[in-house]
Amino acid sequence: MKVIELNRSVTDSNDRDAEALRRELKEKGVLLINLMSSPGSGKTTLLSRTIQDLSTEIRIAVMEADIESAVDAERIEAMGAAAIQIHTGGMCHMDAGMTRKGLEEMGEERAELVFLENVGNLICPAEYDTGAAKDVMILSVPEGDDKPLKYPLMFAKSDVLVITKTDTAPYFNFDFEACKKRVQRLNPRIRIFEVSARTGEGMQAWEEWLKEELAAWKNR
């Protein structure tokens, strides 16, 4: 036996898969957005509203990754977007291989904007590249403004933070300024949106960003 020095990441094979998937999706002009958050942060509600507002202009599809059940996919299909439910079989996160399989099953040519709703969890999904063009994390007001202190990696690696359920702020003592300051310390280049999918407040800025990203992805 010989000793081989490696110094390679344990997720090296996933990182390479993810890079290849990103390249393929770029060629096809499909913008994949990886949505990460804890359970109950309002991902599906945010998506339902986004689909409702944008589906006349953009062909949207959603991949729902859950350990069990198909409730979310049913809610999304009711809004008029293609949806596919991926069961991760007990795994706490999505990786590039699972994402690719989901896209193939769905037929990614059916959409130009695909949302991957990752497993509800602020820890593991942050560590695995799914091949998405952008990583978006959602933090809902009821979860509290201290979350950046507890789950720094998720905030550090996301391109965008969407703070949801802003209409509930009066009940939860959520300090927006303190939260943003904590997030920006971890990640100075992060974009932050504040929305309420229920009242519609702030939705326009988020949707404009999606449109700009899609246009840029197709042109670049």
Add this chain to the structure above:
Amino acid sequence: MHEMGIVLHLAKTLDDLAEEQHISKIGSVTLRVGEVSGIMTDLFVDAWNYFKVKHPVLAESELKLESEPAVTICDACGKTYETIRYGKICPFCGSEETWLLQGNGCVISEIEAECEEESE
């Protein structure tokens, strides 16, 4: 469950490596595990022993774990300190402007392997 995910990815990374470098058998795998990576080392070895038999190249391999100390640097005074002992607040100047330098990762540092030509 987190450990299971990492083990699956590690096995895949090693399978790819074996194909790339014509390795027929891996004898040992040494991982450098960061002190604050959140990986439970006992569970990790159990998960490895459970999964390795599904990969012919890895079936007889032994997993060796080395700990990488966690070190934090303070932006305010520029000193470094032990993360586990002092946490987020700099013990020298009391600043909270501190950043983790190392200790969060999990890297394959080396493997012992038998290549195809040797085994024949």
